[in-house]
Amino acid sequence: MKELNSCKEAMLNSIENKYFSIAHLYKDEKAMEMHIHDCYEVYFSISGGKQFLIDNKVYDINPGDLFLINQYDSHYLSQIDKELHERIVIMIHPDFMKKISSAETDLDYCFHSKEHGFAHKLSLSQEQQNRFLFFINKILSNNGYGRDLVERSAFTELFVMINSIIINANNDTIISGTYNDQVDAILSYINKNINSPISIAKLSKEFYISESYICRIFKNTTGTTINKYMTARRISIAKSLLAEGYGVSEVCEKCGFVDYSNFLKAFTKSVGISPKKYSQNCNK
Numbered sequence: 001m002k003e004l005n006s007c008k009e010a011m012l013n014s015i016e017n018k019y020f021s022i023a024h025l026y027k028d029e030k031a032m033e034m035h036i037h038d039c040y041e042v043y044f045s046i047s048g049g050k051q052f053l054i055d056n057k058v059y060d061i062n063p064g065d066l067f068l069i070n071q072y073d074s075h076y077l078s079q080i081d082k083e084l085h086e087r088i089v090i091m092i093h094p095d096f097m098k099k100i101s102s103a104e105t106d107l108d109y110c111f112h113s114k115e116h117g118f119a120h121k122l123s124l125s126q127e128q129q130n131r132f133l134f135f136i137n138k139i140l141s142n143n144g145y146g147r148d149l150v151e152r153s154a155f156t157e158l159f160v161m162i163n164s165i166i167i168n169a170n171n172d173t174i175i176s177g178t179y180n181d182q183v184d185a186i187l188s189y190i191n192k193n194i195n196s197p198i199s200i201a202k203l204s205k206e207f208y209i210s211e212s213y214i215c216r217i218f219k220n221t222t223g224t225t226i227n228k229y230m231t232a233r234r235i236s237i238a239k240s241l242l243a244e245g246y247g248v249s250e251v252c253e254k255c256g257f258v259d260y261s262n263f264l265k266a267f268t269k270s271v272g273i274s275p276k277k278y279s280q281n282c283n284k
Helices: 007-017 094-100 126-141 147-167 181-192 200-207 211-222 226-244 248-254 260-271 275-282
Strands: 020-025 040-045 050-054 057-061 065-069 075-077 087-092 121-123
Touching: 007 020, 007 087, 020 126, 057 065, 087 094, 087 126, 094 147, 121 147, 126 147, 126 181, 126 211, 126 226, 181 200, 181 211, 181 226, 200 211, 200 226, 211 226, 226 248, 226 260, 226 275, 248 260, 248 275, 260 275
Parallel strands: none
Antiparallel strands: 020 087, 040 065, 040 087, 050 057, 050 075, 065 121
16 A cells, blocks of 8 residues: 555545545644544554644644544644654545444444543553554555455454454453564564664574574564565654754664665655655755
C-alpha cells in the first residue's frame, strides 16, 4: 500500500475505493474546518501535541494517544504553530469494515461503543504503541506476491487488537494474538538503537539465538526482513528530521546509516525524491 501524505487524500481514496488508506504526516497541512466525513478515522499521535475537538468535547493530544472517530462525529484539529507533530491517520470506508467483520467479531465496535467509559481516546502503553506501528509497517512495506492478502490480514489483526483493548479496558488485559514474543523484543531493541549500526550478527549475540533463526522468525512474524524494516524506520526518522531543518549529512548520521551513498539511494527509492529535495519541499 502506498503511504499518503495528506489526510484529505487518504479520505478521498478510501471513499472512492471503499477500502482503507494510511497517511503518515510530519508537518501541518492546512487544517479543515469542523467537519463530518463518510468514513471512519483513526488518528495516532507519535510526537508533538495538539488538541482535538470531537463532538464539542476537547481532548489534549499526547504521544501514544489513539483517537477513534465515527463517520458521524464532527471533529476539528487545532493548530499549534512551530511544533512538529508526527502522526498516523487511517481512513476506513465503513462498508469495508463490515465486509471483513464476522457474525462473531464486529470490527467496527470500537467506533460506536461507549462501554467502559470510552468516549474517543485511548492512551496506548509502550507495548501497544509498538504493536500498532508494527501492523502499520507490515501494511505499508509489503509490495510483492500476496500483497493484498497481507494488507487485509495485518489490518484485521490491528483492529482485533484495538477492539480488544477497549473490551478489556477494565482489567488491562494484554493482547496475545499471534505476535511472537521474541520478535517483539527484537523490534523493541531495534527501535531503541535505530540511530546506531545494527547487524544481524549483533542481534544474534544480543538475543542468544542463531542468525538464521532470528532472520526466519522475524520474516515469518512481520512479513519483511530485518534489514528492510530497519531501513524503513530510518527513512521515517530521516523524513522527520529533514522536516525539522537538519542537514542531509547530519540526518544520515542520526538515523544510523553507515554509508552516505546508501542513505541517498535508499531514501530516494523509498520516497521518490532525494533527501535534499525533500528537505527543500518541507521547509519552503
